[in-house]
Amino acid sequence: MIPPGETIGILGGGQLGRMIAMAAAQLGYRCHTYAPEPDSIAADVCGAFTCANWDDAEAMASFAADCAVVTYEFENVPVAPLAGIAPVPVLAHPRALEVAQDRLAEKVFVSGLGGRPAPFAKVDNDADLAAAIARIGTPGILKTRRDGYDGKGQWRIMQPGDVDGLDLPTTPLIYEGFVDFRAEFSVLLCRGQDGDIRFWDTPENVHKGGILSTSTVPGSALVQGEVAEARALAAKVAEALDYVGVLTLEFFATEDGPVFNEMAPRVHNSGHWTIEGAITSQFENHVRAICGLPLGDTSLAARGVVMNNLIGDDAHDWAQILSDPANHLHLYGKAAARPGRKMGHVTRLILE
Structure with missing residues (x-):
């Protein structure tokens, strides 16, 4: 300790x-x-x-x-x-980074634990891409295997001809089939050094332009119906990695159950609501876990919570945001706003 x-x-x-x-x-x-x-x-x-x-x-x-x-x-x-x-x-052990940094390795790892990602194929050259599209079909999405985030390093392929003229990087890529999903959600857990695992309530997430826009707790009935299966997979991932700290797995909610999207071996944007909305925030529990302290209660502190990201110039509305006394404003202290840059977030508790 x-x-x-x-x-x-x-x-x-x-x-x-x-x-x-x-x-x-x-x-x-x-x-x-x-x-x-x-x-x-x-x-x-x-x-x-x-x-x-x-x-x-x-x-x-x-x-x-x-x-x-x-x-x-x-x-x-x-x-x-x-x-x-x-x-x-x-902490968490760097092996979690090794898995999460490569989208192909991540999907192979999660598939081995019984998870169900979208259909995927390794793409190292034009022939691989043609074969992937022929096998998986379109629409699909081509991604860099490393370093992409918030929609960066991605190309939508709506039909086979869309690859013509693409200026693709020479780095390894992965092709994924589109998922016919009804909602997006994330499972946030914290695992202590003693193996104790605590889950927060599952937020339903809405993305705009590849960037998280809102997280709402509790999620819809569809999302809530898929939480148990998604949590079971998340626990398997944490245990397989002997993980310590906060771990996040993102999912698509579909008519056939949860489809794994990606994992983040860290505290996560979709868990920012926990600062005011849970008894113990993701940040405090992460500190507790890596320091060997007992984990805190992850229960909701209100009937529900809505978290909105402030992207780009949205943060300039801070005075208007604070005019509503129920809003909790978090500005990150970034000097300059630009399109797509996360400048802060707002959390609102639903008390009645």
Whole structure:
């Protein structure tokens, strides 16, 4: 067990790291963030900040020497440099990053545990793409296997001719068949070092332009009917990885049951509502888990919750948002708004 007063290292300098650090401070921990970008919004609320490239072995070792445990706030942290952190524990274990960073490896892994993703095929060249489209059919979506997020690195293929003239990267790709879904939802869990697993209520999510727009708890009857099966898979994933901390799996709700979309080995945007909407937030429970503390109650703190992301210029409406006293506003401290950039979120509790 890591007692309050020790330092938690956070790899990554964005809003998730910022909210982890704020929850850690409430429990008496100090945080030290490490990120390559000098304009880290997580660093604004941390006691120390190392700005260095991921492959800077000396900087990584110095950072680790200041920490009792290290965690990460996004899944694209390179795995190889983390060897230099030993013997300081990295939680969740980097094997979760290895699975989540490659969409093909992720789908193979989840399929092996009994999960049901959309039909998929590896694409390394034009011949692979043609074969994938012939086998899976259209419509479908072509994605980079690594580094894509919020709709980036994706191309919709509505008919076979759509591939003509595409300026595709030379990196490995994956082709996925479209899923005829009725809703989207995510399963958020926290697993402690003792194997204890707690689930939050399942939010139903709406995306716009590939970016999460709203999360609503509780979800529709269709979503609620698929939660048990989705949770069972999420627990299998957590146990197979010997996972510690918050883990998120995203699903499509279909007439035939939940279809796995992707996993995020970290706290997640669709769980931001838990700050006000649950007895214990995802951020606090993540800190509890990686420090070996007992997990907190994940029950709802209200009858329901709605969380809205503030994207781009939406954050400029902060005065109007705060004119409604029931709104809980979170701004991330980012200096400049731009289209598609997450600037903050608003949570509203449903009490009656």
